Amino acid sequence: MTMTTHANAGLRPEELRKQFPALSRTVNGKKLVYLDNGATTQKPLCVLEAMDRYYREYNSNVHRGIHRLSEEATEAYDSAHETIAGFIGAHSWQEVIFTKNTTESLNLVARSLLPTFKKGDEVLLTQMEHHSNIVPWQQLAKQHGLVVRYIPVTDEGILDLLAARKMLSAKTKLVSLTHVSNVLGTINPVREVAGMAHDHGALCVVDAAQSVPHMPVSVQELGCDFLAFSGHKMAGPTGIGVLWGRTELLERMQPFLYGGDMISSVSFQDAEWNELPWKFEAGTPVIAEGIGLAEAARFLTGIGMDSIQRHEQALARHACEALGSLKGVRIFGPRERAGLVSFWADPVHPHDLASLLDQDGIAIRAGHHCAMPLVVEVLKQPALARASFYLYNTKEEIDALAAGVKKAQKVFG
Numbered sequence: 258m259t260m261t262t263h264a265n266a267g268l269r270p271e272e273l274r275k276q277f278p279a280l281s282r283t284v285n286g287k288k289l290v291y292l293d294n295g296a297t298t299q300k301p302l303c304v305l306e307a308m309d310r311y312y313r314e315y316n317s318n319v320h321r322g323i324h325r326l327s328e329e330a331t332e333a334y335d336s337a338h339e340t341i342a343g344f345i346g347a348h349s350w351q352e353v354i355f356t357k358n359t360t361e362s363l364n365l366v367a368r369s370l371l372p373t374f375k376k377g378d379e380v381l382l383t384q385m386e387h388h389s390n391i392v393p394w395q396q397l398a399k400q401h402g403l404v405v406r407y408i409p410v411t412d413e414g415i416l417d418l419l420a421a422r423k424m425l426s427a428k429t430k431l432v433s434l435t436h437v438s439n440v441l442g443t444i445n446p447v448r449e450v451a452g453m454a455h456d457h458g459a460l461c462v463v464d465a466a467q468s469v470p471h472m473p474v475s476v477q478e479l480g481c482d483f484l485a486f487s488g489h490k491m492a493g494p495t496g497i498g499v500l501w502g503r504t505e506l507l508e509r510m511q512p513f514l515y516g517g518d519m520i521s522s523v524s525f526q527d528a529e530w531n532e533l534p535w536k537f538e539a540g541t542p543v544i545a546e547g548i549g550l551a552e553a554a555r556f557l558t559g560i561g562m563d564s565i566q567r568h569e570q571a572l573a574r575h576a577c578e579a580l581g582s583l584k585g586v587r588i589f590g591p592r593e594r595a596g597l598v599s600f601w602a603d604p605v606h607p608h609d610l611a612s613l614l615d616q617d618g619i620a621i622r623a624g625h626h627c628a629m630p631l632v633v634e635v636l637k638q639p640a641l642a643r644a645s646f647y648l649y650n651t652k653e654e655i656d657a658l659a660a661g662v663k664k665a666q667k668v669f670g
């Protein structure tokens with residue numbers, strides 16, 4: 258089977274853009290400026306082609322057919338786990354489970370760990386979590402008598418680690434936190450938090466939806482127990498997410514979904530579970546998506562995750578300067594941040610701002626960013642505008658955003 262490899266091309270956004278067909282389109286007669294990468298990223302040709310090739314040339318189910326096409330599909334799908342294991346520094350491909358998205362990965366952890374919790378046990382989250390790392394734990398707490406607590410966020414938009422230290426106790430069974438906040442851009446000190454959790458005998462889960470696509474991430478270096486992310490936010494397809502977990506934990510956990518492929522044997526009375534990671538991948542899996550995701554990981558690796566991070570952080574600094582120089586613009590989050598900027602531009606409501614920018618072909622996100630408790634209760638905002646960057650964005654696009662914001666302020670001023 259042919260696998261595309263990508264030479265390290267350095268990071269030249271103008272060159273890279275040519276590989277993303279969607280970026281060459283126009284919107285409302287204007288060149289598209291796509292600054293909604295926190296929601297989802299555009300896809301490069303190599304990912305589209307890898308998935309197309311699977312469907313055209315070796316479309317078949319995996320792990321069951323003793324024929325050429327099925328063998329080819331199985332080889333490509335299984336090796337996609339290896340590629341992703343390498344991408345996040347996992348010891349073994351068997352620790353990599355393909356799910357539907359970050360949300361499903363976090364639900365899997367919550368549901369499958371449930372038998373290890375007892376009434377009164379505490380789950381520690383942070384105030385800057387996405388709903389997908391709040392609601393599953395809240396529901397578990399309501400249904401099974403657990404207690405959910407939240408590490409506060411300081412006025413600068415960073416985690417209050419002193420408070421976290423005080424909140425941890427023998428009752429804490431699990432700490433689950435985002436690596437990078439999708440609202441504040443804060444990069445959390447996961448290694449330190451994981452160490453604190455382990456000192457209290459608690460597990461540490463990391464929502465890496467906004468980190469794995471944008472910076473080098475090694476699960477070994479983070480020292481966490483589980484890590485979740487989505488393919489569509491890292492130049493890969495929708496419909497696939499990843500859960501990485503430590504072998505010894507995954508082996509002890511209950512499956513999340515039951516059915517075909519996740520069993521080693523079934524009788525009319527009972528069933529035995531398949532080996533990892535198949536125990537957690539019930540039914541026909543995300544074959545084309547797995548192949549596409551592996552291609553995306555190779556593409557990003559070819560560019561270099563360090564270069565991607567440096568590029569995006571430079572864009573974020575530029576955005577903070579360009580937007581921050583406008584009267585009435587308030588930027589949320591710390592100075593040291595990942596490649597996204599949330600802001601409020603007086604007197605324009607973020608929804609109006611997003612509509613006006615769209616008229617000029619500029620795509621940003623407006624709303625609570627699936628982090629209502631943070632935006633509404635902590636930052637006390639009804640909504641925020643957010644520009645989020647990826648490897649193909651340029652300073653000129655950010656200048657266009659700043660000009661668009663200024664124009665909108667004049668319209669509403």
Ligand SMILES: Cc1ncc(COP(=O)(O)O)c(C=O)c1O
Binds near residue numbers: 295296360435467
């Ligand atoms: C920090 C964070 N966690 C989780 C998610 C959920 O990702 P998905 O919708 O792909 O499950 C997102 C998506 O925006 C996110 O930004």
